[in-house]
Amino acid sequence: MQPIDFQTEPSRYRHWRIELDGDVANLVMDVDASAGLFEGTELKLNSYDLGVDIELYDAIQRLRFEHPEVGAVVIRSGKDNVFCAGANIRMLGKATHGHKVNFCKFTNETRLAIEDATENSHQRYLTAINGTAAGGGYELALATDHIMLVDDRKSTVSLPETPLLAVLPGTGGLTRITDKRGVRRDLADWFSTVEEGIRGKKAVDWRLVDEVVPLSKWAETVNARAHEIAAGTDRPKSTGIKLTPLDRKIAANAISYPHVSVELRRDEKIGYLTLHAPARAAPPSLPAAHALGPAFWPLALARELDDAILHLRLNEPDIGVLVFRSEGDPQAVLSHDAFLAEHRADWLMREVHHYLKRVLKRIDVTAKSLVALVEPGSCFAGTLAEIVFAADRSLMLVGRRDGDNRPPAAITLGETNFGFYPMGNALSRLQTRFFGEPESVDRAKEKIGTPLDAGEAFALGLVTLAVEAYDWDDELRQQLEARASFSPDALTGMEANLRFAGPETMETKIFGRLTAWQNWIFQRPNAVGPQGALKLYGSGVQPNFERERV
């Protein structure tokens, strides 16, 4: 298969259209069945694969950045009689385990991004379902704030995965019906086992949709509801910024962007990512930042890092460890942090802030070991220090290396390390880190703005190890070699548990509980064996299940 590219733009979309109508955008799903990612997989009935989801993700991002004037987004179907049939089943039957898992993860992240837009950008999403919304199709609707279903005696919502495919409604479905929609658990059980789904008033009574609308009033009601919702936004009627194509170069063993460079050491199965500080301090004014648009450093960094992480996940499965480094002036990073905080009421700064938050969350759920190296010349300050706290472990060099005249490594904390970028569990990375000793968060907070050398950072518990220069290379090699010797699966499971101490949210339940069960099922013969339901779907042959309950 070709490498999967997460970069696209509306003129290249094959599956979605953005139709603007003043303060409302219609996001129309109209999947080109012939344009699936996998050869020979026809995306019938608005079923989707990763390629469809990549366009959806792009559209959601652009609506936030390019269209401040849009207060409500209606997800709807461009086809008659079907809203969306969910993830394409032939694709699921053919895809490798790794592809399925990463596809579902990205889909979940995209749906959470819809909820994030609603909650934090006040660009509220609603769904207009005319036709069948099955499986992932209904799960997509569940990510929106308001679900409308046409009452035409045939349009339904359904989660037929269990009865039909022997897998779960795993892109948030099972979690959202109980935890977000508040569907009673026995009705949720019932609903998740009837292939044909639920329609009409019962769908409202069971809390599956918010309203059913007679066919005769459908178009006007959807329209009215969308404009009503849009009217409640605080987004300004101004012009957005254009998310221009990334300046990206992909070579055999390297990927480079202006602020992120990736070096792949394939023999070691390690990817080295270096994050570059901005060349100068924050712009002098808000209009100047707007004028920079996608070149505004925090936004540029977010886009590049986002793309790099997604690329590494999908296209470089053998890279098991990501080593994060940084280079540049920490004061320039902090200056941008201060700028973001100062102007957080501005719609664009708000978007940049929440985008950085989402990219950091994407790192948190990436199934690769994360190591941060804090070295002389690095700029792990404020926003970039979050990377150190996102890492599974971090090494900081004490003093200087021979012949290196750059200042010794320092970490500088900022306000941004204390709640600006919550993790999925709703805690800051430092709160999660110090879950058992909240007083350590307070101690760290007292050091805001002070460059902390290796000894201080270690004493404050901010890094795992402080390593003398003469030991550095050996220590690092040892650690990375050890990591490389472990089972990648055990590491994935271990990291998924250790990274999320403390409370859970709907978001962490989706990644931790629902996803883990789905991944289990995605390996079971009853789903993917030669007689499993995913393999046999559409063949006319009934699956033959092993009946043992595990």
Next chain:
Amino acid sequence: MQPIDFQTEPSRYRHWRIELDGDVANLVMDVDASAGLFEGTELKLNSYDLGVDIELYDAIQRLRFEHPEVGAVVIRSGKDNVFCAGANIRMLGKATHGHKVNFCKFTNETRLAIEDATENSHQRYLTAINGTAAGGGYELALATDHIMLVDDRKSTVSLPETPLLAVLPGTGGLTRITDKRGVRRDLADWFSTVEEGIRGKKAVDWRLVDEVVPLSKWAETVNARAHEIAAGTDRPKSTGIKLTPLDRKIAANAISYPHVSVELRRDEKIGYLTLHAPARAAPPSLPAAHALGPAFWPLALARELDDAILHLRLNEPDIGVLVFRSEGDPQAVLSHDAFLAEHRADWLMREVHHYLKRVLKRIDVTAKSLVALVEPGSCFAGTLAEIVFAADRSLMLVGRRDGDNRPPAAITLGETNFGFYPMGNALSRLQTRFFGEPESVDRAKEKIGTPLDAGEAFALGLVTLAVEAYDWDDELRQQLEARASFSPDALTGMEANLRFAGPETMETKIFGRLTAWQNWIFQRPNAVGPQGALKLYGSGVQPNFERERV
């Protein structure tokens, strides 16, 4: 393999000893290597299998019921130089996937029972580690309230599963180190990847143990600490009750106890459980209840139901659905509920209450579909009504069947349905059920004590379906046939998600997040394939891992 029997008693123990010392009990692990459950599996170095855990569970139960005078329990090793090496690896390598999963689940339940004893019975557990506490051995210690480690330069605690076995510290380990012990996540990561473990002062600094004690002062310090802790209990210096052997008959297709009968319809893969109400009202006085001892109905029911569920899980994997029925006088059930509530300050009533709670929780995490049938002559009132709310769905018969002169089915709610038996998520079953509509809990509460017929129960949302007598057989058959046609794995995953709406606790994280990842790993070739670490352990051959990160 022989059917696994969960019933035992101290005189039959092969692996544990209870040594009483006034208000302290020493629970000594001294595994008989030759007495493993699986032939040819030597349980060296105090490693354990399900058989060892069954004795531990029995000991914990008996300490609560038979020894009210015991305020502290010290878990310690009867061997030199080793505390416990964890789950036996040969056993894990040989066992079926289903056995591994159910073994881990039972182990987790037993460890939670230790925490429940500490928290709710004020019988506090501590661990005295002299020697190696590795993997499951340290996980056992984590379940206790206070961990002591001898400082002899060789005794260590460790979680070597990831580096050594390519699986997780899956019986609570990963969750407890971050969420209960508050170990910093990067130190937790470090700790979970060093085979040799951590010893001495560092183990305290990292929050892995509570104190290290010099070898010269070991015995006296452990002893002193145990008596100190025991002194703080509110348990009385009275005599316990004896948990006499269960009156149980196992036939080919039936299991019967005085208050629980199980009928196995193997062709349908369904187990029918009938719960019998007490023959009469609660005893006239607390002394009378104590005199009844294990014959006191709530305790007898708990023990029988506990045994039946465990038996069905381990010995009847092909039984995919459990259908719960009840028979008898609901007033007799409610009378016992009232008695338990009235005397909840009594140590024995407190034990009975929390035991019922634990058995209900065991049902909640049982990987079989749960259906409750509320029919004429049934007694789903108070405590027994919890079974209806634990079920994935419930059917209630409207009116009477032809020729049946028993009163129509009714559900009677009691105070016990509103917080007396919290689920693992710390909510009552009704709060979980009505997670999206808390006002329905209030509506139900107004009906305490009123027998609710099918129409009322349905209107209140207490049952899934109210079914007319003439439709009953067809409806039930249809539903059970549909259930039987689904993939058992998809049902397991679906139920594990839908049963736990809302908040998570350490307990639900262990069953939902940690267990799900472990089950995933337990199927991956890197663990259980012919070149996987679990299979090759001890052979001298290094595992050959698939390097792909999923």
